[in-house]
Amino acid sequence: xxxxxxxxxxxxxxxxxxxxxxxxxxRDGECExxxxxxxxxxxxxxxxxxxxxxxG
Numbered sequence: 001x002x003x004x005x006x007x008x009x010x011x012x013x014x015x016x017x018x019x020x021x022x023x024x025x026x027r028d029g030e031c032e033x034x035x036x037x038x039x040x041x042x043x044x045x046x047x048x049x050x051x052x053x054x055x056g
Contacts, residue, residue, distance in 0.1 A: 033039070
């Protein structure tokens with residue numbers, strides 16, 4: 001008979017590891033973006049009639 005408890009724990013641990021890896025990657029990307037010197041932000045229009053406004 002299959003050991004479903006063992007299979008569940010293995011899946012749970014793999015999913016948890018994947019979530020942690022994605023959060024770490026997001027955090028690293030955000031830190032890298034924040035540390036950039038020449039950051040230029042673009043405010044996107046709320047309707048299709050407006051042109052984007054650029055700051056920086």
